[in-house]
Amino acid sequence: MTFPDYFPIWDQLRQDQRDRLLESLMLRTVPRGTVLHNGDMDCTGLLLVKSGQLRAYILSPEGREITLYRLFDRDMCLFSASCILRSIQFEVTIEAEKETQFWVIPPEVYQRLMEESAPVANYTGELMADRFSEVMWLMEQIMWKSLDKRLAAFLLEEAAIEGTNQLKITHETIANHLGSHREVITRMLRYFQNEGMVKLSRGMVAILDGGRLKELGVS
Amino acid sequence: MTFPDYFPIWDQLRQDQRDRLLESLMLRTVPRGTVLHNGDMDCTGLLLVKSGQLRAYILSPEGREITLYRLFDRDMCLFSASCILRSIQFEVTIEAEKETQFWVIPPEVYQRLMEESAPVANYTGELMADRFSEVMWLMEQIMWKSLDKRLAAFLLEEAAIEGTNQLKITHETIANHLGSHREVITRMLRYFQNEGMVKLSRGMVAILDGGRLKELGVS
Numbered sequence: 302m303t304f305p306d307y308f309p310i311w312d313q314l315r316q317d318q319r320d321r322l323l324e325s326l327m328l329r330t331v332p333r334g335t336v337l338h339n340g341d342m343d344c345t346g347l348l349l350v351k352s353g354q355l356r357a358y359i360l361s362p363e364g365r366e367i368t369l370y371r372l373f374d375r376d377m378c379l380f381s382a383s384c385i386l387r388s389i390q391f392e393v394t395i396e397a398e399k400e401t402q403f404w405v406i407p408p409e410v411y412q413r414l415m416e417e418s419a420p421v422a423n424y425t426g427e428l429m430a431d432r433f434s435e436v437m438w439l440m441e442q443i444m445w446k447s448l449d450k451r452l453a454a455f456l457l458e459e460a461a462i463e464g465t466n467q468l469k470i471t472h473e474t475i476a477n478h479l480g481s482h483r484e485v486i487t488r489m490l491r492y493f494q495n496e497g498m499v500k501l502s503r504g505m506v507a508i509l510d511g512g513r514l515k516e517l518g519v520s
Numbered sequence: 521m522t523f524p525d526y527f528p529i530w531d532q533l534r535q536d537q538r539d540r541l542l543e544s545l546m547l548r549t550v551p552r553g554t555v556l557h558n559g560d561m562d563c564t565g566l567l568l569v570k571s572g573q574l575r576a577y578i579l580s581p582e583g584r585e586i587t588l589y590r591l592f593d594r595d596m597c598l599f600s601a602s603c604i605l606r607s608i609q610f611e612v613t614i615e616a617e618k619e620t621q622f623w624v625i626p627p628e629v630y631q632r633l634m635e636e637s638a639p640v641a642n643y644t645g646e647l648m649a650d651r652f653s654e655v656m657w658l659m660e661q662i663m664w665k666s667l668d669k670r671l672a673a674f675l676l677e678e679a680a681i682e683g684t685n686q687l688k689i690t691h692e693t694i695a696n697h698l699g700s701h702r703e704v705i706t707r708m709l710r711y712f713q714n715e716g717m718v719k720l721s722r723g724m725v726a727i728l729d730g731g732r733l734k735e736l737g738v739s
Contacts, residue, residue, distance in 0.1 A: 359656070361664040388649035391656035415642055422641030423634055429645060430607035433652045437578070437610035440659050444699050445580040480663050 304404055307349055307375050313420040325410040330402045337381060340392030344384030346405045349377050353401025354462070357393050357432075358477070367480030369393065370435040371462070378403075379428050385412040386429075443480070451479055452489050454518035456499070456508060466508040475506075523623055526568055526594055532639040544629040549621045556600060559611030563603030565624045569595050572620025573681070576612050576651075577696070586699030588612065589654040590681070598647050604631040605648075662699070670698055671708050673737035675718070675727060685727040694725075 304326060305311040311319070328351070331337065337355065338345045348355070355372040357380065372378055383389040385408045414421045442451055455478060459468050476486045490506065493499045498514050500507040508514060523545060524530040530538070547570070550556065556574065557564045567574070574591040576599065591597055602608040604627045633640045661670055674697060678687050695705045709725065712718045717733050719726040727733060 359660065359663075361660075363664075365664070367663060386645065386649050388646045388653060390653035391660075415645075416638060419635060419638040419641045422638045422645060426605065426634075426641060426645040426648060427607045429648050429652065430605050433648065433655070434607060434609035436652070436655065436659065440655065440662070441578065441580075441610075443659070443662060444578075444586055445582075445584070 302351075304349075307351065307404070309375075310420050310424045314414075314418065318414060318418065321410060322406065322414070325407050327405045328402065329405060330400065331397050333397055333399050333401075335397045335401075336394060337397060338378075338393070338395040340394075344408045345381040345395075346407045347377060347379060347382045347411050348372075348395070349404045349406065350374055351402040351404065353397060353403070354399040355401060355403075356396050356398045358396070359391070359393060361480075365480060365482075366477035367439075368478040369439060370432060371398070377428055379425065379432065382406075382408045382411060384408055385415070386425075448479070448481060448485065449489055449492075450518055452486065452493075453498075453514040455479060456506065457511060457514055457518055460508055460511070466511065468506045468508070469504060470506060471504055521570075523568070526570065526623075528594075529639050529643045533633075533637065537633060537637065540629060541625065541633070544626050546624045547621065548624060549619065550616050552616055552618050552620075554616045554620075555613060556616060557597075557612070557614040559613075563627045564600040564614075565626050566601045566630050567591075567597040567614070568623045568625065569593055569597070570621040570623065572616060572622070573618040574620060574622075575615050575617045577615070578610070578612060580699075584699060584701075585696035586658075587697040588658060589651060590617070596647055598644065598651065601625075601627045601630060603627055604634070605644075667698070667700060667704065668708055668711075669737055671705065671712075672717075672733040674698060675725065676730065676733055676737055679727055679730070685730065687725045687727070688723060689725060690723055 304323065314322070337348065350372050352374055355378060357369045357372065357378070358366045359369060360366055378395060379386065380389065380393040381395055415425055452475070455475065456468065459470065460466050472486045472490060473483045476483045479486070490499060490501055494501050496513070498508070498510045500509055523542065524538075533541070556567065569591050571593055574595075574597060576588045576591065576597070577585045578588060579585055597614060598605065599608065599612040600614055634644055671694070674694065675687065678689065679685050691705045691709065692702045695702045698705070709718060709720055712733075713720050715732070717727070717729045719728055
């Protein structure tokens, strides 16, 4: 599997555009925990994930985090190239949650493609609309949904991503995903444990009753 | 002032594209309070505001509102044409806050322009990035900022939009803008009044000390 297999509008590029893209690409592998982009960094470029998992989050002035979305195989990260989208006026941090391999498309190469190709420009717009939709979903959760429901939905999502009900995750990390405080998450998890929905141990949350979590999460 | 004066990328269109656009346009005027778009309606088309004021907001399942952003003269509303941006997976309601005059660009006409013109596609992406940035700003406010600060910032914004410190607005309406409850807003406004920052009367909030509100709002 090579870059053209991962880049959805490859077929709509001219040969000279394909050549330019392939010549400029870099394939990188980073270990878990690497911060690939934040507000202080120069424009990193567009990232196309080959394998692994990235997390996009925002930071409060006091250092609290909230996860906006995750990127998996074949997902493209636009916000690491916010320099070429001048109207993007917010800062997102992108971090590898697992060892991740990805292609970097240099910003000036992508910008030229966008300017000369309507398919590339429209694809970029669709990507932005995707992320926008995820953030709107999140905002609706935050505005209208209580933390117990958001926590239940988060645990189930993690279990689906990891393919296991034995989640290796700290309360601090969960708080960072949900924009909450560790103490608040610990209290809520203990309530879930008392209700028999999870079992807590050091650095672990085991899901015992996914059905009830699901009922809670979707209600 | 005609449509070409209001449409920022007019100069980058070909003559046949300009003709198609002008032939398909409709100029409409709606009274204050008109709902121009919501999730149940068909795809309304793109709206380009000539004069007046539109409000975009989301609704909770229980009918609570939160204002996402406002559109003024020369602003273009994309989300009333979400049918042509397939990745937009959320529902926004668009309502006229004042008598508003606007052009409607039919969705199929705009879609064809986007498909054949990189400038139109890129312009659309920039518009989406603008709105995305406004929503991200709002989310950061909601996540990290307390309601007193948000209320102070809201009152000052209203005063700037209306050009007066005598705001004709109910507590219910303010609550709808901020995604809060009327009772909560009334309590906070009374606190502001006790502090000498505002004066409350029936259906009115008068700003007495804009300087202190500003200090509170930006802190």
